[in-house]
Amino acid sequence: MDAVALLHPSQTLKKPVLLSDPLLALSSLLQSMAESFAFDLANKVLGKIASLALQEVALAWGVTADLHGLKDTLSVIQAVISDAEEQQSNSRQITDWLRKLKKALYEAEDVLDDFEYEALRRKVAKAGSITKQVHSCFSTSNPLPFRFKMGRKMKNLKERLDKIAADKSKFNLTERAVVVDTTHVVHRKREMTHSYVDVSNIIGREQDKENIVSILMPSSSDEQENVSVIPIIGIGGMGKTALAKLVYNDGRVVKHFDKRMWVCVSDEDNEIETLTKKILISATMGGTGTLSMDQFQNVRFSLAEFSMDELQTQLRNALDDKRYLLVLDDVWNSDREKWLKLKELFMGGAGGSKIVVTTRKKSVASVLGTFPAQELKGLPDEDCQSLFLKCAFKDGQGKQYPNLVKIGNEIVKKCGGVPLAVRSLGGLLYSKLEERDWELVRDNEIWTLEEDNGILPALKLSYDELPSHLKPCFVFCSMFPKDFRFTNIELIQLWMARGLIQPSSHNQELEDIGNQCIIELCSRSFFQDVQDGKVFVWFKMHDLVHDLALSIKKIESKEVEDLSITDNVPEQSLALLQKKNNIRTIWFPYSQITPTAEYAGTCSSRFKYLRVLDLRGTDFEELPSSIGNMKHLRYLAIYENKRIKKLPASICKLYLLQTLLFTACTELEELPRDMGNLISLRSLEITTKQRAWPRKGNGLACLISLRWLSIEECNHVEFMFEGLQNLTALRSLMIRRCPSLVSLPPSVKHLPALEALIIFDCEMFNFMDEDGDEENDIQGIGCRLRSLIFVDLPKLEALPRWPIQGLAASTLHFLRIGRCHKFKALPESLENLTSLQELQIDDCPQLSTLSGGMHRLTTLKVLSIRDCPELSKRCKPEIGEDWHKIAHVPEISIDGEAIKSTTNN
Numbered sequence: 001m002d003a004v005a006l007l008h009p010s011q012t013l014k015k016p017v018l019l020s021d022p023l024l025a026l027s028s029l030l031q032s033m034a035e036s037f038a039f040d041l042a043n044k045v046l047g048k049i050a051s052l053a054l055q056e057v058a059l060a061w062g063v064t065a066d067l068h069g070l071k072d073t074l075s076v077i078q079a080v081i082s083d084a085e086e087q088q089s090n091s092r093q094i095t096d097w098l099r100k101l102k103k104a105l106y107e108a109e110d111v112l113d114d115f116e117y118e119a120l121r122r123k124v125a126k127a128g129s130i131t132k133q134v135h136s137c138f139s140t141s142n143p144l145p146f147r148f149k150m151g152r153k154m155k156n157l158k159e160r161l162d163k164i165a166a167d168k169s170k171f172n173l174t175e176r177a178v179v180v181d182t183t184h185v186v187h188r189k190r191e192m193t194h195s196y197v198d199v200s201n202i203i204g205r206e207q208d209k210e211n212i213v214s215i216l217m218p219s220s221s222d223e224q225e226n227v228s229v230i231p232i233i234g235i236g237g238m239g240k241t242a243l244a245k246l247v248y249n250d251g252r253v254v255k256h257f258d259k260r261m262w263v264c265v266s267d268e269d270n271e272i273e274t275l276t277k278k279i280l281i282s283a284t285m286g287g288t289g290t291l292s293m294d295q296f297q298n299v300r301f302s303l304a305e306f307s308m309d310e311l312q313t314q315l316r317n318a319l320d321d322k323r324y325l326l327v328l329d330d331v332w333n334s335d336r337e338k339w340l341k342l343k344e345l346f347m348g349g350a351g352g353s354k355i356v357v358t359t360r361k362k363s364v365a366s367v368l369g370t371f372p373a374q375e376l377k378g379l380p381d382e383d384c385q386s387l388f389l390k391c392a393f394k395d396g397q398g399k400q401y402p403n404l405v406k407i408g409n410e411i412v413k414k415c416g417g418v419p420l421a422v423r424s425l426g427g428l429l430y431s432k433l434e435e436r437d438w439e440l441v442r443d444n445e446i447w448t449l450e451e452d453n454g455i456l457p458a459l460k461l462s463y464d465e466l467p468s469h470l471k472p473c474f475v476f477c478s479m480f481p482k483d484f485r486f487t488n489i490e491l492i493q494l495w496m497a498r499g500l501i502q503p504s505s506h507n508q509e510l511e512d513i514g515n516q517c518i519i520e521l522c523s524r525s526f527f528q529d530v531q532d533g534k535v536f537v538w539f540k541m542h543d544l545v546h547d548l549a550l551s552i553k554k555i556e557s558k559e560v561e562d563l564s565i566t567d568n569v570p571e572q573s574l575a576l577l578q579k580k581n582n583i584r585t586i587w588f589p590y591s592q593i594t595p596t597a598e599y600a601g602t603c604s605s606r607f608k609y610l611r612v613l614d615l616r617g618t619d620f621e622e623l624p625s626s627i628g629n630m631k632h633l634r635y636l637a638i639y640e641n642k643r644i645k646k647l648p649a650s651i652c653k654l655y656l657l658q659t660l661l662f663t664a665c666t667e668l669e670e671l672p673r674d675m676g677n678l679i680s681l682r683s684l685e686i687t688t689k690q691r692a693w694p695r696k697g698n699g700l701a702c703l704i705s706l707r708w709l710s711i712e713e714c715n716h717v718e719f720m721f722e723g724l725q726n727l728t729a730l731r732s733l734m735i736r737r738c739p740s741l742v743s744l745p746p747s748v749k750h751l752p753a754l755e756a757l758i759i760f761d762c763e764m765f766n767f768m769d770e771d772g773d774e775e776n777d778i779q780g781i782g783c784r785l786r787s788l789i790f791v792d793l794p795k796l797e798a799l800p801r802w803p804i805q806g807l808a809a810s811t812l813h814f815l816r817i818g819r820c821h822k823f824k825a826l827p828e829s830l831e832n833l834t835s836l837q838e839l840q841i842d843d844c845p846q847l848s849t850l851s852g853g854m855h856r857l858t859t860l861k862v863l864s865i866r867d868c869p870e871l872s873k874r875c876k877p878e879i880g881e882d883w884h885k886i887a888h889v890p891e892i893s894i895d896g897e898a899i900k901s902t903t904n905n
Helices: 022-034 037-050 052-060 064-090 092-126 132-138 144-171 206-216 220-224 240-248 251-256 272-285 293-304 308-319 336-344 362-368 381-392 402-413 419-428 435-443 455-464 470-479 488-497 510-523 543-556 570-579 597-606 625-629 649-653 746-750 774-779 806-810 828-832 852-856 869-874
Strands: 227-233 259-264 324-331 353-359 528-533 536-540 561-564 583-587 612-614 635-637 659-662 683-686 708-712 732-736 756-760 787-791 814-818 838-842 862-866 891-894 897-900
Touching: 037 052, 037 064, 037 092, 037 470, 052 064, 052 092, 064 092, 064 144, 092 144, 206 227, 206 240, 206 251, 206 353, 227 240, 227 362, 240 324, 240 353, 259 272, 272 293, 272 308, 272 324, 272 336, 336 362, 353 362, 362 510, 381 402, 381 419, 402 419, 402 435, 455 543, 470 488, 470 510, 470 543, 470 561, 488 510, 488 536, 488 635, 488 659, 510 536, 570 597, 597 625, 625 649, 828 852, 862 869
Parallel strands: 227 353, 259 324, 324 353, 561 583, 583 612, 612 635, 635 659, 659 683, 683 708, 708 732, 732 756, 756 787, 787 814, 814 838, 838 862, 862 891
Antiparallel strands: 528 536, 891 897
């Protein structure tokens, strides 16, 4: 339900009833949200226990029985977690039990990571990459120290979990079947909405109302369609229900439709039969709801006895030849098959019938909508200020308190244009005329000011509906400052490092699972302002959504903590670090303080279970060698350090490390010799002063787990390292600002997993196709490129053959050529790109014509041409010599002007 409708529309918000301790009240409200992490944690630990590598090392160290015992105990516990999560809101004891469970699960994760590290160390040692002396010290011939230490840890952990398992019997929890790879959602009951509205209480939605009313009104093509669906989407509290009420009660709409129906769709309405009954009740009542209570009860009773066949007959009779408007408010279910079956029931109405759907989920709008979704944006400042004053003062009272009005304008900025937030904070200050009360609201985060029926509970509904694996991913984002601009690459790397993304049984890449998580959070309006750069995707989080994540984090951080260092005083932030214990992440925001070697030393010596260490913008010449002791570390970033000259050899002992970033370290002289020991490394971004990488040894060519490789600002490198073909898992290769780089090695075309190739700002770069038999050369191309981006390459005159032939010809989706001033022609073989969807060409002044086979690119959806004078002239609509080649493309932009294709016309 949209939160604006929590109050009857005719009511004015009065002063709310506050508990004596707002933070305590909110803690009680949010406990159920935080404790839902337990199910996902248990899944994660069981997944680790089941891994083959862990089983092998457990066998070697004689702890297999302990490991199996741990699995059995945890499986018993997991079976009751779902019931415990649902019951905890009514039982403090269950909440405490879940918290103890979570603490034990985090400890289990750490212990199992010790085993995983040992398994990887053994694998590296077996490959001969560690010296004989070190190998003999830790080999299976000397197992006692490790076996004793790990056996003791396993025993203690097993005893704790056994006690937790025994305690569950106190709560009469119901066991439920746990199915791997299924969505786990804890449902919360939501309030029902109604169609009544007091127009005077809704401000700033007049234009949105007119947009929707214009869609509802008749047109010649519209009348031919039996029923159309118009989705309204937005985050909780944005005013979707209020807008739907305005539309539903508009005089023109009332006059136009023969029948109007309003149905609030709840969690229980997943079945078509239940929803059909609700629609029939509304259809029987009519748009004004004129039935008496006795009549209403009779209708409900009679419908309860009907079969589904009888229900659909009744509904068809009720809608027979009538032009109707149906509002389905607060829809969450995006099961396409169910909605298609439901839509069949509405085909008996007259042409021009409409369904308006309000939802927070873009996936619902995509499944149901036949019109583009009407996405609600935040209210303008002026409307927010008017709404705030209406809620905070009695009529006309605000003119007497100009200072309060001024403070109120600052408070409104906290609301991000969300009407519910404006109403709630205005109501919070109703009849309070002391400036200190207003300043308290202005100077504090929203989550510390909440009462039971305010902003966060409305947003909480969206959180409740998240699958369990998405909840920790969402809460993790609270670590970043408000208005932070996320990128998909960085966020997924951090999620993986924190163990928030787990392998599925379908052998999906972790990065793909991470991208699916981002897509899902965008679909549910947790992320907004999305910019799709094909390889990179940027997005933000609304301030109120950030407040929601932060409020949950405050409860969740009792067990472990992800820490963002934002204090501008280095001494204070260092003191803060020294007081912390269970830290998993240390992240330094942009443009705050500069981490020193002392910071790095404190982190490496104090936080042995740290997973993420981000030391961006550091100012030391050498990273402490103690970094090699952080064996749980998955993510290490030290980029933008302009002084560091070398990395310690001990960094190559971080066998669990997945992401290593040291771009813009312009004084770094060389890479450590044994980089190949980083056996788990998936993402690597580097800057060095080396002219060439070593031809032999345990270097970059041994990083066979690498998925993402970015080489930036390597000013002296002329050629890539040998053995590039060994990186068979590499999916993205980016080369940026390497002015001496001449070309790529021929082996790049044989990387079987390569999907994205980006080359940017390389002054000397030009492709060199191999000499030899062209037929055999093309057949040997094994890469499956999806995105190809060439920008600022002053020597590039033409595209090479291999990225647009072979397997890549059927997989390439996106091609961009930009600011390549010598680029002269697109190849005729461009017509072979049978999957190309978007082509961007900008600032290529010597490119004068398109290839002859452009008209055969039937999958091309978007074509953009900018700052190519001769080419733009030839592509002018109808009269340009090349227009016939592109007239079939649906979206065409030439020098910033959108042009309709012939097909669209």
